[in-house]
Amino acid sequence: GKLTLLNVSDLWPLSAVQLGALKEGSFSYRYLSLCEKFLYKQADAVMGQSEEILMHVRKMFPEKKTVLYRNLNMHTLLAEDKKRGMPMKIVYAGLLGVAQNMYGLLRNVNFKELGVEMHLYGGGNQLGDIQKYIDSEETCIYYHGYVSKAEIETELLKYDLSIVPLATHIYGAVPSKIFDLLPKGIPILFSGTGEGAKIVEENGFGLVSSYNDYKQMEKNIHTFANMPDDEYFQYVSRCKSAAVEKFSFAKQ
Numbered sequence: 001g002k003l004t005l006l007n008v009s010d011l012w013p014l015s016a017v018q019l020g021a022l023k024e025g026s027f028s029y030r031y032l033s034l035c036e037k038f039l040y041k042q043a044d045a046v047m048g049q050s051e052e053i054l055m056h057v058r059k060m061f062p063e064k065k066t067v068l069y070r071n072l073n074m075h076t077l078l079a080e081d082k083k084r085g086m087p088m089k090i091v092y093a094g095l096l097g098v099a100q101n102m103y104g105l106l107r108n109v110n111f112k113e114l115g116v117e118m119h120l121y122g123g124g125n126q127l128g129d130i131q132k133y134i135d136s137e138e139t140c141i142y143y144h145g146y147v148s149k150a151e152i153e154t155e156l157l158k159y160d161l162s163i164v165p166l167a168t169h170i171y172g173a174v175p176s177k178i179f180d181l182l183p184k185g186i187p188i189l190f191s192g193t194g195e196g197a198k199i200v201e202e203n204g205f206g207l208v209s210s211y212n213d214y215k216q217m218e219k220n221i222h223t224f225a226n227m228p229d230d231e232y233f234q235y236v237s238r239c240k241s242a243a244v245e246k247f248s249f250a251k252q
Contacts, residue, residue, distance in 0.1 A: 006043035007069070008053050011172040012036065018170050040064065050195050053172040071176040072249040078240060079157055079184045084232060088116045088225050090189070091159035093152050094177060096124035101167035101211075103129050105191065108214035112140040114221050119159065121147055156184045160232075161224055164200075166192030167211055174199065182243035187235040189220055203246070204238045 013032035016022040022029050040046060040057055045065035048054045054066040090111075096102050103126040111118045118141045120130070134141050147155060156162075164177050174196045181188060188206030190197050197208045207223060209216035224232065245251075 003044040004042065005045050005047055006039060007047045008057070008172075009049050009071070010170070011053055011056055014056075015170050015172070018168065048172070050172050050174045052174075052195050056172060070179060070247060070252060071174070072179050072247055072252055073176075073183075074249045078243060082157065082185055082236065084229060085158075085160045088160045089119060089158065090116055090161045090163060090221070091119045091121070091156060091186070092163045092165070093121040093147075093156065096120070096122055096126045096130060098125065099167055100124070100126075100165045102126060102163075102165060103133070104167075104212070105163070105165060105214065105217065106130060106139070106141055107133060109217055109221070111221075112138060114218060114225060116140065116221060116225055117142065118163075119144060121145070121152060121155065156181070156186060159186060161189055161206075161221075162186045163189045163191065164196065165211075166190075166194070166196060169194045169211070178205070179243075179247050182239045182247055185236040185240045187224065187232070187239060189217065189224070191217060203242055204235065205242070206235065 013022055013029050013036065016032075017024050017029065022032075037060060040061055043064075045067060046054070046057045047067045047069045048057065049069060049071050051068065054068060057064055057066055092102060094100065102120070106118065118139075120141065120143045123146055131143060133139070134143060144155075162177070162181050164175050164181075166175060169192060171194070173194070178188060178196060178199060182205065188200050190200040190206060190208045192211045200206050201208050207220035209220055
């Protein structure tokens with residue numbers, strides 16, 4: 001007969017508990033957990049987008065065949081050799097919501113004092129507060145509105161660093177932004193914990209700070225802003241190499 005391959009992108013109902021939408025001891029949680037186990041048990045193999053997801057499945061069913069399948073972009077092109085901006089330009093392109101809490105980060109990191117620029121693209125429920133804050137003070141923060149996926153590919157090439165924020169650690173979730181930035185050769189300032197932070201740190205793609213540790217984020221920005229060219233371009237090179245060798249859609 002046919003084999004069943006189950007793709008797991010997020011760990012439900014665990015994610016619902018971590019997001020505060022479900023209580024762990026509730027009837028709904030217990031019922032959904034039974035459904036989850038039933039699906040894993042019935043599948044011949046499980047495909048997951050992170051190591052954490054596969055570990056979770058193997059904890060329940062140690063003999064289950066698993067395969068890691070990252071959320072990689074099929075069409076991303078490798079950037080040409082890039083120059084380093086003066087002053088250094090940092091970018092964040094994506095949702096401006098509670099799960100990212102860019103508003104908290106923007107208010108607590110003094111980009112002007114650090115001598116860098118912070119550029120934003122996208123929207124979300126924190127956008128109004130962010131715009132008010134930018135308008136009320138001299139911040140060196142610039143908002144560029146919404147742009148299409150095709151446009152952002154080109155826009156990103158203007159920047160030297162990118163922030164990848166994760167306000168809530170959801171077990172099994174890895175921000176796909178990491179993999180979108182690698183082909184562009186843009187080093188990462190990761191704010192958060194979990195597998196995403198581990199990928200950035202272990203592969204030398206950038207520097208990591210815990211969520212809400214704004215002092216460490218400032219130190220990391222300062223490190224990059226004052227880094228010698230050869231060291232900065234080693235980060236760039238590691239990002240681009242990994243996009244071809246390790247986190248490549250074609251190879252996957």
